[in-house]
Amino acid sequence: MHIQHFTHQCLRAVCISVMAWAVSGCSLLQTESFNFQAELPENFTISATTYYDAASGESCPGHKVIKSDQPKGTQLIELKLPLTEKVKGCSRVLKSVVLNIKGRWGERELDMSLQKAALYIRDEPTETTRPFPASGPLVFQGQCQWFFRTVGSRRFIRKILQCRALDANGIVQKSLAGGSMLRDGLAGRTVKLVLTEAKEEEPAFGDSWVKFPAGWKRCMGKGPDDFYGFCYGKTTDFVPFKMPDGRDCTVYPNCTE
Incomplete structure (x- = not known):
């Protein structure tokens, strides 16, 4: 009986240790990702394509994973994007995130326009690399502008979408919405893209x-x-x-x- 009791205690201890290791392992994995949030105008959707490249010293090819669109009608979305991944023994690191923006300007299925934004993960600082704030998310501001034009002999109105970055003073830049940030310190942080819609449309x-x-x-x-x-x-x-x-x-x- 004493041996059986001791065996049960050992098995229980092993199970608890395994569970604790699993929880600890999950928490470690979670720190190897960052949260991406997007705040969008009405009738806009966004999806993310993550691009990975071989880690230093490895020769495995690059890789990409496509994240699906947010639920219809949702203007604030959140995705957890891994900073590393391992496929068939190859270690890969996240290099960039291409954000696919879709804006709808009418009721018909074709009454829409596509535009892109991008986030770049740098290993070394550059002139355009944004530092992380002491607390809270790293926010990139952007503005989407609708341009109208006519098409065909009957001159039907059509619209084209363009989304550009905003600087700290709210001035529209030539670059796409988004920007670059350092890999160091990114794990566990939140990066947010805030897109607004220009009040007035302009001719294409x-x-x-x-x-x-x-x-x-x-x-x-x-x-x-x-x-x-x-x-x-x-x-x-x-x-x-x-x-x-x-x-x-x-x-x-x-x-x-």
């Missing part, structure tokens, strides 16, 4: 529309069938166009003057 081709108090008018260009319809300095010759719902309009976005 600046010299093909003229702005009036009632809205934008589409220049005729060389004639009603001119694909681009550049104004060429003329601000009196305009052509009608069609909204996505089929309405014939003379000014955008108000349709009528």
